[in-house]
Amino acid sequence: MAQEAPLLRVDECTVSFGGLRVLRAVSLDVAEGEVLGVIGPNGAGKTTLFNTICGFVRPDSGALSFDGRRLDPRPHQLTRLGIARTLQGLGLFPNLTALDNVAAGATHRSRTGPIGALLASPWAERHELKLRDQALGMLGSLGIGDVAHRHCASLPYGVRKRVALARALISEPRLLLLDEPAAGLSAAEITELADIVRGLRQRTTVMLVEHHMEFVMNLCDRLVVLDFGEVIAAGTPAVVREDPAVQRAYLGEAVAADA
Template identity: 65%
Template sequence: MDDGLALHHVGVRFGGLTALDDVSLRVPPGRVVGVIGPNGAGKTTLFNVVCGFLRPESGALTLDGRPLRPRPHRLTRLGIARTLQGTGLFAGLTVLENVMAGASHTARAGFLPALLGLPRSDRDEARLRGHALDVLDGLGIAEHADAAPGTLPFAVRQRVALARALAARPRLLLLDEPAGGLGADDIAELAELIRDLPRRDLDPCAVLLVEHHMDLVMAVCDELVVLDFGRVIAAGTPDEVRDDPAVTEAYLGADVEEPAT
């Protein structure tokens, strides 16, 4: 099956440094796929390739079996949404307005009707507002809709960033270290949210997760891909990866439960 996102023998080099070397992976619909590895393994480079910030020197990307050349500003139109390290929220907008911005590509009215305040634009805004409120409610943070992001605890801001990505109704969600800066209780709640995303009745989406918190990736991922020095050294279920001697040697360590990235 060719459904979903796939990387085929992708290579990226920076001068004489090989950042990714013959990397292949798939993110099929209905799955959470995690990418882990030690510091400098190539996780961020891989994420940037999928987001379109970097173009691979070799190999290819496909979406549903068709060639894919992602560009950051066109991801949502492909059904792909992403979060960034930190939150990346707009400080000058309310929580609700931030989430509405995530769905702006679905606006029907266009720029001129919005500029002139025409009735069609008003209807469009009302539709986006209702959808954004539904997404916030689904993540349990609708009470903060009118707040400025900077006034909220970091864990809540992280949920707002997730809500903004989900407002685009993606088929694939790219999560870049969403547990960074969170405490144990918040990570446990985040894990529950991520596990539910591919299985939701409304707008389910697959997930590609780049993360270094091992408790999170082991709890939510259906499959793991382990990078070391830009190469895939193991792939499989969390249990298979955890028991792989190559992974133990390169990344996990015999007594390490949560290595730093």
């Protein structure tokens, strides 16, 4: 039986900054519907891998494909291609409400355009109202509908992280890239986040970079481990946790965290 093509394929990608080789012939597949975690010690190249997938960094060699087609993205094309990303720094507009921040994630779907906006046609207004309804629904589905009209600057960090997640989801991505989603969250918030991400798999594929071992071990279907820019292991959390190369890379760190 023919094997289904992966949603995302990273094929032998090598990336250098000046003389520093940061990714070394990295290959991995992300299957539709899975939650894939990318882990590795500090400086292993995880963020660079995300940046390469998003087109912020061009590989020296190698190729990417998305849904069976060559992926050579410019960052501004990502949403249209069906890829969304949350950032470590969240990147929210602090003086806008949570609702406006989320609606901003759907601007590629806004068909109003500058002329329509100037004319404020009833059609354009209806369309904008629909987008705002969807943004409100998205905040509600992440359990923070009550903060929709509050400025982001006034919200606790854990809530702002959910706003950023809602903004990524409003574009209805096929692939959602989460950059350290658990960082800075309390233990209770991390448990809730894991439940949220499990719920997301009905509608999107998730690839995440994370340091929190218990979170990734409990949540991810598969893990890819990077060390010094190389894939040193890949497989289920149970397999990866027992891998001697992974344990060596994490010497002194809690890879086997009581997951």
